[in-house]
Every structure is written in C-alpha cells, then in structure tokens.
Amino acid sequence: MSKAKLDNNVTGFNVIKRAARIGAEVVNIKLSGDLSDETIKAINDTLLEHKVVFFRDQGHLDDDEHERFARRLGKLVPHPTMAVSKGTASMIELNSERCGSRADFWHTDVTFVDAYPKIAVLRGVVIPPFGGDTVWSNTAAAYLGLPKPLQRLADELWAVHSNAYDYTVMGNASQADRQHFDEIYTRTIYETEHPVVRVHPETGERTLVLGDLVLRFVGISKYDSQKLFDLFQSHITAPENTVRWNWKQGDVVMWDNRATQHYAVNDYGNQHRVVRRAVIDGEVPVSVESRRSVMRIKSAKQAQAS
Numbered sequence: 001m002s003k004a005k006l007d008n009n010v011t012g013f014n015v016i017k018r019a020a021r022i023g024a025e026v027v028n029i030k031l032s033g034d035l036s037d038e039t040i041k042a043i044n045d046t047l048l049e050h051k052v053v054f055f056r057d058q059g060h061l062d063d064d065e066h067e068r069f070a071r072r073l074g075k076l077v078p079h080p081t082m083a084v085s086k087g088t089a090s091m092i093e094l095n096s097e098r099c100g101s102r103a104d105f106w107h108t109d110v111t112f113v114d115a116y117p118k119i120a121v122l123r124g125v126v127i128p129p130f131g132g133d134t135v136w137s138n139t140a141a142a143y144l145g146l147p148k149p150l151q152r153l154a155d156e157l158w159a160v161h162s163n164a165y166d167y168t169v170m171g172n173a174s175q176a177d178r179q180h181f182d183e184i185y186t187r188t189i190y191e192t193e194h195p196v197v198r199v200h201p202e203t204g205e206r207t208l209v210l211g212d213l214v215l216r217f218v219g220i221s222k223y224d225s226q227k228l229f230d231l232f233q234s235h236i237t238a239p240e241n242t243v244r245w246n247w248k249q250g251d252v253v254m255w256d257n258r259a260t261q262h263y264a265v266n267d268y269g270n271q272h273r274v275v276r277r278a279v280i281d282g283e284v285p286v287s288v289e290s291r292r293s294v295m296r297i298k299s300a301k302q303a304q305a306s
C-alpha cells in the first residue's frame with residue numbers, strides 16, 4: 001500500500017510528491033486548529049519525510065486560525081528582533097510594499113540564534129499574477145550527496161552565523177530596506193556558532209547548517225572560509241536538491257527549518273505581494289560529536305567597534 005493511501009485511510013488526505021528529493025503537496029485537507037491528533041501527527045510525519053509541504057485552497061484561514069493550526073505542532077515564538085503582528089504570538093508579515101521583505105538569498109530562518117525555529121508555516125495573502133515563487137532545498141540530501149571526504153570535513157566544521165551579515169547579499173536592496181535592516185533587524189546583534197552538520201532531533205539525519213547568514217567558519221580565515229562556503233553551498237542549491245512553488249492566494253506552505261534552506265525569487269517587480277508566517281520554537285542544534293551550538297549577544301555598538 002502506498003504511503004498516500006495509508007495516510008488517506010487514517011486522515012483523509014493524500015500526499016503527492018512534487019520532486020524526487022524534496023517537496024510534496026497535501027490535498028483533501030482543510031487546515032485548522034481542530035484537526036485530530038492523528039492528522040497532526042500525519043502532517044508532521046509528511047513534513048519530516050518531504051521537508052516542505054504545500055497546501056492549496058486554505059483561504060478560510062485568518063491569522064488566528066493560522067496560529068491555532070501552527071500551535072498544534074509546537075510552541076509559537078516571536079522573531080528575535082522584528083515585531084509580530086498585533087494580537088498574535090509569532091506572526092510576521094512580509095509585505096513587498098514595506099521594507100526588508102524580499103529574502104532573495106539562500107538561508108535557513110533565524111540561524112543567528114541557537115535554538116532557531118524548527119518549523120515555519122507561511123500563508124499566501126496577496127499573490128501577484130506572475131513571479132514571486134519560493135525555492136526550497138533539502139540540506140539532508142545535500143549532505144548525503146557529498147563525497148565521503150567532504151562529509152568528514154563538514155562534520156568537523158563550525159560556522160558563525162549573524163543577523164549582521166553583509167547586506168550586499170540583499171541584491172537590489174533599496175535605501176529604505178537598508179535603513180530597516182540597520183534600525184530594526186539588527187537593533188541587537190546576535191552571533192551563534194553552529195556545527196556545519198547537525199543531527200536532526202526527530203529523524204536522526206545529518207543536515208547542513210549554512211546559508212547567507214554565515215559570517216565565517218571557526219578557526220579558518222575569511223578567504224578560505226569563502227571558498228569552503230561556496231563549495232558546500234553549491235551542493236545545497238544544486239537544482240536536483242530543490243523544489244520551486246508557484247504561489248496562489250490562500251496557499252499554505254510549511255517547511256522543516258532544520259533540514260532546508262529557501263530563496264524568495266525577486267522577479268515580481270513592483271507588484272504587491274504579502275505573505276504571513278507563524279514559526280514554531282526549535283531545539284539547539286547538536287553536532288555529530290554531541291556538542292551544542294553556542295550563542296553570543298552583542299550590542300550594536302560593540303559590533304560596530306569590533
């Protein structure tokens with residue numbers, strides 16, 4: 001019996017793969033905070049297997065019901081520096097008409113803190129007629145695809161992640177975006193040392209923890225760090241390890257933030273685009289040698305002086 005049929009017998013929904021290594025669409029389900037424990041477990045199992053899960057036609061959700069559903073998968077947490085929407089526990093709005101919302105660089109969310117979110121649940125509120133897709137990559141598949149000597153190297157490496165990364169990676173960021181970055185996003189500077197390979201707490205898989213919030217590798221010069229970063233990151237973003245989603249209004253997409261990176265394609269010009277995201281608290285990453293990530297908080301002034 002296929003997994004989809006098994007799921008369907010238990011929960012009433014079906015799972016349709018969207019690419020070989022990552023991504024599945026779940027159909028025949030109406031998301032809410034009132035789903036059975038069995039259905040929530042099946043959704044979590046589907047997420048662990050496919051890393052990113054897509055749901056069409058969830059236009060009935062408002063912020064409250066969106067968070068009620070997300071809360072069934074764990075504790076909701078606010079962003080460390082950005083304000084959450086009024087009346088919500090964790091909801092961030094990414095609005096193309098406001099600053100700092102075009103995340104057109106490869107990253108895992110909020111890796112500048114130690115226990116970064118484990119799951120994000122994103123809802124399409126205003127979707128332009130063309131452009132604005134999101135691409136996700138499977139960082140467990142990327143690790144598995146490395147030749148053994150590079151796996152061993154990755155197992156040993158640690159990297160420093162910060163919210164005060166080089167914002168030239170923000171592509172064509174406007175003056176207003178840069179001001180938002182300086183005044184809101186980096187009003188407190190965080191730096192966290194993560195293992196480049198973490199052991200996933202639920203699946204036991206080894207996943208790569210990198211992305212454009214990385215400043216450098218621990219104990220390696222900036223020059224050599226950049227070359228190593230490019231090498232590992234190129235495996236993460238190889239097209240075979242990715243899936244691309246063309247949003248429609250009312251879509252909900254969930255991803256396992258411990259096993260993915262994502263990239264918001266900035267190809268919708270001046271069209272209006274709004275998505276809203278609830279996030280679920282994560283665990284402090286653990287290396288293959290059972291060492292935990294370490295976070296340091298620096299004030300903005302200290303960071304500028306150093």
Ligand SMILES: [Fe+2]
Nearest residue numbers: 103108109262
């Ligand atoms: Fe993101």
